[in-house]
Amino acid sequence: MGKKKKKMQGAPQAAEVPVDRRGACRLRIRKLFVLSRRGLWGLGLFLLVSTGVVAGMRYMPPVPAGLRQVLGPSPPVNLISLALAVYAFSALVLILSRMMGGSGTYRGWSHLGYLSAFYLFYYYGNSLEESFWAVFAAGLTILGLEHYHIWTFASDAIRKEKEDLVQLERRDRFLSGEGP
Amino acid sequence: MLRSLAARAVVPVALTVTGFVVVCCVLLYSFIKQDMVNDAIQREVSLADTLIKSTRYTMLKADRETLRETIRNIGEQHGVEHVRIFNKKGLIMFSAEPSELDRLVDKKSEGCVECHDGPEPATALGPMERARGFTNERGEYVLAITAPIYNEAGCSLAACHEPAPEAQVLGTLDIGLSQGQLKRNLATLGWRMASFCLMVMILTVGGVMALLRRSVFLPIRELLTYAEGVAEGRAEREPPRGADEVERLGRFFHQIAERLHRHSRDEDKVPVEEKEKGDGTG
Numbered sequence: 001m002g003k004k005k006k007k008m009q010g011a012p013q014a015a016e017v018p019v020d021r022r023g024a025c026r027l028r029i030r031k032l033f034v035l036s037r038r039g040l041w042g043l044g045l046f047l048l049v050s051t052g053v054v055a056g057m058r059y060m061p062p063v064p065a066g067l068r069q070v071l072g073p074s075p076p077v078n079l080i081s082l083a084l085a086v087y088a089f090s091a092l093v094l095i096l097s098r099m100m101g102g103s104g105t106y107r108g109w110s111h112l113g114y115l116s117a118f119y120l121f122y123y124y125g126n127s128l129e130e131s132f133w134a135v136f137a138a139g140l141t142i143l144g145l146e147h148y149h150i151w152t153f154a155s156d157a158i159r160k161e162k163e164d165l166v167q168l169e170r171r172d173r174f175l176s177g178e179g180p
Numbered sequence: 181m182l183r184s185l186a187a188r189a190v191v192p193v194a195l196t197v198t199g200f201v202v203v204c205c206v207l208l209y210s211f212i213k214q215d216m217v218n219d220a221i222q223r224e225v226s227l228a229d230t231l232i233k234s235t236r237y238t239m240l241k242a243d244r245e246t247l248r249e250t251i252r253n254i255g256e257q258h259g260v261e262h263v264r265i266f267n268k269k270g271l272i273m274f275s276a277e278p279s280e281l282d283r284l285v286d287k288k289s290e291g292c293v294e295c296h297d298g299p300e301p302a303t304a305l306g307p308m309e310r311a312r313g314f315t316n317e318r319g320e321y322v323l324a325i326t327a328p329i330y331n332e333a334g335c336s337l338a339a340c341h342e343p344a345p346e347a348q349v350l351g352t353l354d355i356g357l358s359q360g361q362l363k364r365n366l367a368t369l370g371w372r373m374a375s376f377c378l379m380v381m382i383l384t385v386g387g388v389m390a391l392l393r394r395s396v397f398l399p400i401r402e403l404l405t406y407a408e409g410v411a412e413g414r415a416e417r418e419p420p421r422g423a424d425e426v427e428r429l430g431r432f433f434h435q436i437a438e439r440l441h442r443h444s445r446d447e448d449k450v451p452v453e454e455k456e457k458g459d460g461t462g
Contacts, residue, residue, distance in 0.1 A: 077214075081207045088203050092196050099192060130213070134206040141199025148191060 022172065025165045029158055035106065036154030039147025042108030046115060046139045050132075053119050057129055074125040081131065084118055088138040095145050104153045108146045115139040186389065186397060193388050198381040205373040213366055220323055220362055221311040228327035228355050231263075239329075244274075252276050254355075261322045261356040265329070268351060285354075313359070321363050324356035399426040406430060410437040 091111060098105065118135045122128040231254065238247045247265075255263045255276020264275040270285040313323050329351045402420035410433055419430025 078211065081210065085204060085207055088200060092200060096192065096196065127210075130210045131207075134203055134210065137199060137202045137206055141195060141203065144199070145192060145195050148195065152188065 022165060022168045025161055025168060029161045032154045032158045032161065035104065036151050038106045039108060039150045042112060043143045043147055046112055046143050049116055050136050050139065053128070053132065057132070062126065063124055077125045077127040077131070080118070080121050080125060081134065084134060084138060087114060088142065091142045092145060095142070095149055099149045104157070106146065106150045108143055111142050111146065186392065189392050190385055190388050194381060194385045197384045198377065201380045202377050205377055209370060209373055212369060216362060216366065220359060221325070224323060224325040224355065224357055225310065225327070228325045228353055231355065232327055232329055232353055248274055259358045261316060261358050263355045265351055265353050268349060273351065321359045322356045323359045324354060327353045329353060395423055399423055403430055407433055
């Protein structure tokens with residue numbers, strides 16, 4: 001009886017560490033859930049920007065002559081297209097290499113900026129209507145792959161964290177004397 | 181489903197390859213389209229210049245009837261949407277469409293505004309600035325070129341026009357050709373590229389799946405079946421063969437299974453009395 005009493009008295013102290021670890025585990029799972037949805041946010045924002053560009057193509061006036069004088073002539077459209085192809089290629093290679101390396105960083109926000117800049121360049125070069133689909137396809141591919149990468153990474157990590165959590169709970173129950 | 185090995189192997193490859201091919205096809209399509217439109221403009225500019233040169237003598241002779249007939253005949257050609265010559269003030273003097281005659285052209289309209297934008301009208305434009313595209317009432321896309329008819333030494337001698345320094349441009353030839361065929365060719369090109377993208381996607385997904393199935397998925401499935409057998413205590417089977425890594429993994433499983441089997445056999449050999457004695461002391 002005395003042995004049992006000792007065990008029961010010692011239980012809260014022993015369970016304190018697992019409870020903290022369980023809390024940390026749950027926090028990590030929450031953060032991972034947020035991370036897994038980040039790719040979708042990036043894709044959603046890109047779709048929003050593209051919808052704005054489609055609407056803008058109909059209603060937005062051409063670049064004012066004054067602004068064009070200040071900024072100078074636009075680069076040739078063929079060069080912008082070449083830059084888009086090189087950018088898409090290097091972005092995809094970088095995402096694939098991050099997938100191979102098992103990195104959990106999301107770079108979708110910077111891609112969103114680059115893709116919007118391409119829309120702006122084509123608009124300034126009076127070629128947005130012809131080149132819209134190229135930027136749109138590049139954006140969907142890059143951000144789609146980025147989403148898939150971060151989603152699979154976060155899903156794997158969540159599964160591991162959940163397994164750890166189950167083990168911690170089992171251990172906690174065992175230490176508190178509630179049995180396995 | 182996306183957690184399976186097949187999905188993890190195929191989705192990124194298919195997405196990357198198909199996406200990049202689509203981007204390149206769209207860019208290639210816009211390059212080809214631009215080249216084809218530029219070619220069409222160059223051809224039309226040449227046609228307009230040829231027309232001006234071939235009617236020059238008629239103009240010098242002030243033979244309006246022949247000029248009218250020439251314009252009418254050209255207008256009847258297949259693919260020619262309109263041909264007209266208007267004077268400096270924008271009054272249509274000759275046209276393949278008689279109802280257009282003696283009408284004023286709007287200087288603010290597309291094709292005119294390029295020269296008449298500033299206070300002084302421009303007298304020379306590059307071939308690309310002289311072109312304009314629009315869709316006519318029949319829904320057909322038309323590419324039109326305006327070519328200025330310059331005042332040359334012979335023109336003012338014919339007493340129809342002012343001397344050269346006063347008027348640099350005497351009139352303008354406006355010719356529009358239907359680009360329906362160009363549009364149809366571009367649409368065909370677009371379809372061909374779309375089917376090319378689809379084929380690339382099918383080949384990528386199919387190729388990756390076929391290779392992975394043969395060298396990864398099937399050996400892993402065999403290994404799984406073997407491991408299940410071992411877990412259930414059936415280690416008599418030979419480990420599966422295939423890729424080097426799978427074979428090694430199978431051999432390791434086999435060794436573990438044999439060791440476990442040997443261990444349990446040894447345990448079974450221990451007499452029951454010894455076991456009981458051991459339990460009692462422990």
